[in-house]
Amino acid sequence: MLSVFMTRVHEVTVVLYAFSVLLYFFDFIHHNRKANRIAFWLLAFVWVLQTVFLIVYMKETGRFPVLTIFEGLYFYAWVLITLSLGINRLLRVDFIVFFTNILGFIVMVIHTFAPMQYHSHVMAKQLVSELLLIHITMAILSYGAFSLSFVFSVLYLLQYDLLKRKKWGTRLLRIADLEKLERLSYILAVIGVPMLLLGLILGLQWAFLKLPGMAWYDAKIIGSFILLTAYSIFLYMRTVRNISGKKLALWNVASFLIVLINFFLFGQLSSFHLWYS
CATH class of the missing domain: 1.20.1440 (de novo design (two linked rop proteins))
Known part of the structure; x- marks a missing residue:
């Protein structure tokens, strides 16, 4: 006990x-x-x-x-x-x-x-299953943060276009100002990046325990690290290079396309993300 x-x-x-x-x-x-x-x-x-x-x-x-x-x-x-x-x-x-x-x-x-330290095989197996559950949960939460960040960037681009073309009206007033949209998009990316990183750490640990012969060049693994790199560059552009505005919003939109590719396409090409036994 x-x-x-x-x-x-x-x-x-x-x-x-x-x-x-x-x-x-x-x-x-x-x-x-x-x-x-x-x-x-x-x-x-x-x-x-x-x-x-x-x-x-x-x-x-x-x-x-x-x-x-x-x-x-x-x-x-x-x-x-x-x-x-x-x-x-x-x-x-x-x-x-x-x-x-x-x-x-x-x-x-x-x-x-690590299940090797537990005398009970049942407990070890349960721990590995719980590790997978935490990994999936953190990965999906990070995807959720990236999705909302993408939405704010799209709204930013829409608002930017309306202002540039001087299309004053109800639609312009209903969308938040550019500064707020950019800030919210950035904050959600700040939340998503470390969650994805921690989810990857947990996922690699699960794969090491459950699939010792797994190929590390698996499409899903490569796609996840590309995704992490893309959003890390987004944060680097915002915090270090002080890049803002339309260019930053476009990078965020492009990064979200990697989210979709990684989730739908690379998930199907993966040798082990089709099943979790």
Whole structure:
């Protein structure tokens, strides 16, 4: 019973860790200090949970948990979170904090959902199924964010065209102003990119466990990374190059076409996304 309880807590820890990474990404891109504070306290809570179970595990085994690969992964994830919290509070180097937590999240996922560490075959199989469920959910949520971002960009282009042609009227007044449309499109892309990244991490972990002989040049995998790259360039254009307006909206529309291609076409060409057993 204790083993099952600890497993469930590990799963909750992964979810909280994912939200922390999402908020750190939002702060990194959007310079939102409130998001940074929430991310810090979520990460601190994750650290507390990890520390408690690290102590419990040491008391039960009577040794330091580094003698197996899975014990080492857990301790490694704990070290990364500890360093991340220290860096966040002492140095305020957000770039380092964000990417340290991406690495820590990957390690935590590998440890939590690796079935080899569980004595029960049924529990191991259930964990792999739950890993797949989380992966699909995060991927679909990211697609939803990209879809809304696309809609706002289309409205931006429509409003831009109406203003350029001086077509004053009810339609113009009913559409929000250009600045608001661009901002909402950008924010939704900021939400979608880290969710897609975390979903890909979870999906690759599931594929590694479930399909050890899978070809890594699968159409769906390649398409997903192309999609991630396209929207990352969108954020780069907006935040680093300070590109805005029609050019940015057109890039967003083009990126959404990759979403459709990846979902409908590459999904059919994939060797394993047609089934999840």
